[in-house]
Amino acid sequence: MATESPDDENLLLQIQEGDNNAFATLVKKHSTKYYNLVFRYMLNREAAEDIVQTAFLKLFENPGMWSPKKGVRFTTWFYRIVVNLCLDSKKKFKEIQLPEIFEISDDRPHQEEETLTLEAQSLLAAEIASLPDRQKSALILCFYEGMSHKEAAEILAISVKALQSLLMRAKERLKTRMKDYLWDTHE
Structure with missing residues (x-):
């Protein structure tokens, strides 16, 4: 915050x-x-x-x-x-810039793990970007900016209860999307 x-x-x-x-x-x-x-x-x-x-x-x-x-x-x-x-x-800037995923080579022992971690972080960033605006705003303000629910609600001009609902829906959506990704990656 x-x-x-x-x-x-x-x-x-x-x-x-x-x-x-x-x-x-x-x-x-x-x-x-x-x-x-x-x-x-x-x-x-x-x-x-x-x-x-x-x-x-x-x-x-x-x-x-x-x-x-x-x-x-x-x-x-x-x-x-x-x-x-x-x-x-939002409409003016469509292109999302995510970190590059490195090619896996044998000269670095944990490079595959690092690549998967970077890929998961990139996917999470893309999933957050695809959230509905109000959910994305609530998530960014509370988790990345470290604001209290009261502060974030004030900025978004909504009640604390409405903010908590937005956060719950955003987390559920991200959890489902990332779970699907992780499941597909490890099959």
């Missing part, structure tokens, strides 16, 4: 006053975390870079969009913007 440092609010207030250095500091501080989120969501480097850049550009062009008076932390608010941009950009 994104940790809100005490100076995020001050940085945003400085940005609202036109301080470009404060904006650069905020981008440097948070861009990697949001890039990782988008990459997990889109599985496309170009999409991840474009979406994060677009999100920060929106903030730069209209820094008053976020206000501490709304009672929402910057990181929670910005996660929502980034997730919404992912949903909007």
Whole structure:
């Protein structure tokens, strides 16, 4: 989960006053975390870079969009913007980029195991990418971003109970799909 440092609010207030250095500091501080989120969501480097850049550009062009008076932390608010941009950009970036699977050779004793592990990870990433949007969002926010159910529900603008239902359906679907894969691989 994104940790809100005490100076995020001050940085945003400085940005609202036109301080470009404060904006650069905020981008440097948070861009990697949001890039990782988008990459997990889109599985496309170009999409991840474009979406994060677009999100920060929106903030730069209209820094008053976020206000501490709304009672929402910057990181929670910005996660929502980034997730919404992912949903909007899905059709533009169709190509999924997964790790290459290496050819098995006799010169590395455990290469077959490593290859199967990498292949399973690639398949899991593809299966997560194929989940319905709300299930995928819930899964990524809770498991990859480490958010509590309450935080993820707030970002997705749903109840905690609805979030838990999305997670349960996503895990069941992944479990079934991966079980089928593992069964086919070891026959």
